Amino acid sequence: MRALRFAAALYARRLDFMFHGYVRRDPMALLQLRPGRHDPYLMYERIRAGGDLVPTRLGNFVTPSHRVCNTVLRDRRFGVRAAELTGRATPDQQVDMSFLDRDPPDHTRLRRLAQPAFSPRRMADYAGRIEQRVGELLDAAAAKGSFDLVSEFAAPLPITVITDLLGVPDADADRFARHGATIGSALDGIRSLRHGARLKAASDELDDVFARLFVLRRREPADTESATDLVSRILTAEGDQIRSHELLPMCRLLLVAGFETTVNLIGNAVNALLDHPEQWAALRADPAGLAEAAVEETLRWDPPVQRTARCAVEEVELAGRTVRRGQFVVTLLAAANRDPEVYSHPDRFDIHRTPEADHLAFSSGIHYCVGAPLARLEAVIALRMLAERMPGLARAGTVRRRNAGIIRGPIHFPVTASRRVPAQTV
Numbered sequence: 001m002r003a004l005r006f007a008a009a010l011y012a013r014r015l016d017f018m019f020h021g022y023v024r025r026d027p028m029a030l031l032q033l034r035p036g037r038h039d040p041y042l043m044y045e046r047i048r049a050g051g052d053l054v055p056t057r058l059g060n061f062v063t064p065s066h067r068v069c070n071t072v073l074r075d076r077r078f079g080v081r082a083a084e085l086t087g088r089a090t091p092d093q094q095v096d097m098s099f100l101d102r103d104p105p106d107h108t109r110l111r112r113l114a115q116p117a118f119s120p121r122r123m124a125d126y127a128g129r130i131e132q133r134v135g136e137l138l139d140a141a142a143a144k145g146s147f148d149l150v151s152e153f154a155a156p157l158p159i160t161v162i163t164d165l166l167g168v169p170d171a172d173a174d175r176f177a178r179h180g181a182t183i184g185s186a187l188d189g190i191r192s193l194r195h196g197a198r199l200k201a202a203s204d205e206l207d208d209v210f211a212r213l214f215v216l217r218r219r220e221p222a223d224t225e226s227a228t229d230l231v232s233r234i235l236t237a238e239g240d241q242i243r244s245h246e247l248l249p250m251c252r253l254l255l256v257a258g259f260e261t262t263v264n265l266i267g268n269a270v271n272a273l274l275d276h277p278e279q280w281a282a283l284r285a286d287p288a289g290l291a292e293a294a295v296e297e298t299l300r301w302d303p304p305v306q307r308t309a310r311c312a313v314e315e316v317e318l319a320g321r322t323v324r325r326g327q328f329v330v331t332l333l334a335a336a337n338r339d340p341e342v343y344s345h346p347d348r349f350d351i352h353r354t355p356e357a358d359h360l361a362f363s364s365g366i367h368y369c370v371g372a373p374l375a376r377l378e379a380v381i382a383l384r385m386l387a388e389r390m391p392g393l394a395r396a397g398t399v400r401r402r403n404a405g406i407i408r409g410p411i412h413f414p415v416t417a418s419r420r421v422p423a424q425t426v
């Protein structure tokens with residue numbers, strides 16, 4: 001028995017040694033393992049110490065540099081259709097994500113269909129609906145006193161908005177939200193066979209909700225000029241601008257991108273503000289004037305989407321290295337947002353900052369987030385009304401973060417809703 005235990009301990013030490021050696025040599029392993037998931041910013045600095053473009057063990061590259069990320073994301077010699085070049089999907093990306101996953105001309109054709117739903121006119125239409133929903137959520141939370149900031153505030157808001165935007169009937173909204181969240185978890189890759197099976201079941205159920213929606217809207221199209229119901233608009237283009245088999249992936253993309261990200265923006269913003277009481281006090285003193293700045297600083301300092309990747313479609317000279325056709329460059333958006341060559345005091349969360357350059361939280365180039373105006377609108381209204389109506393908001397327990405590498409945000413965030421401002425922070 002003792003011998004067995006000794007052998008096990010030796011084996012564990014050997015594994016540990018191999019593991020740490022491996023991690024030290026591979027920048028992507030740094031991020032994918034638990035410490036990197038817990039505090040990626042520490043790992044980004046270790047990667048940055050290796051240079052602007054660091055090779056990975058799998059024969060790809062990773063960049064923490066704002067300049068190099070921006071160049072790669074805008075350079076048409078890099079694309080997202082890696083499978084055709086390499087026979088394998090983009091690292092981290094396992095689900096068909098419509099035009100997020102397409103290069104031109106398909107990307108251009110499909111994106112053009114979705115774009116009008118995010119025009120400034122449409123944003124003005126959504127604002128009232130968002131304010132109304134934020135008000136309802138805050139009323140319910142205030143009545144309870146203690147609540148979970150994620151499940152009772154940050155998550156229901158984008159779900160309502162995206163359900164409205166797609167025109168999903170109320171009767172289907174709950175199933176829709178549940179299965180959408182499961183699909184969203186695939187943005188970080190499939191973790192286990194069980195996770196894969198859950199994903200497949202959720203995907204089938206969601207397809208079913210959408211299939212019924214398509215039947216309904218083909219029969220009774222909603223007003224395609226109204227703020228809501230993107231599905232009716234997409235269906236009018238079927239066969240012309242969009243093929244039938246492309247309908248589902250596009251709806252799935254809008255659903256997942258719409259709520260797996262905004263929930264984390266709101267969660268990360270409140271988390272940062274409560275960690276910096278002087279900034280929270282400043283926002284409380286001027287909610288209408290500072291909510292937008294608080295959202296932008298959160299997007300820079302702790303963005304919900306931490307990284308993306310591109311594949312070279314031809315050989316490219318980049319940052320003193322040769323990237324061959326078929327090799328990936330992982331662009332660390334969150335590291336770029338703290339690049340000391342661009343931002344002064346990059347690690348400081350400061351809602352009064354005048355940033356030296358645009359952050360890359362919404363990416364750059366042709367895949368720049370089409371939903372950015374909506375995400376900003378939702379988060380600005382949420383923060384403004386939270387500061388106005390719950391100035392005494394305080395933590396009521398430990399924040400638990402999602403165990404994910406690409407998408408970053410709290411999953412459990414207990415708070416109390418007191419209207420009173422604690423004396424020491426006034």
Ligand code: HEM
Pocket residue numbers: 099100101111114162253254257258259261262265303304305308309361362363364366367368369370371372374375
């Ligand atoms: C804080 C919230 C959000 C963040 C941080 C975010 C971030 C991003 C990023 C980084 C990309 C580009 C990925 C790449 O370059 O590979 C992207 C693309 C996209 N986002 Fe967002 N997003 C947010 C909210 C939304 C919302 C609310 C919607 C829609 C309702 C949306 C829809 C999309 C779509 C459709 C794309 C694909 C664009 C393309 O490929 O041309 N996003 N988003």
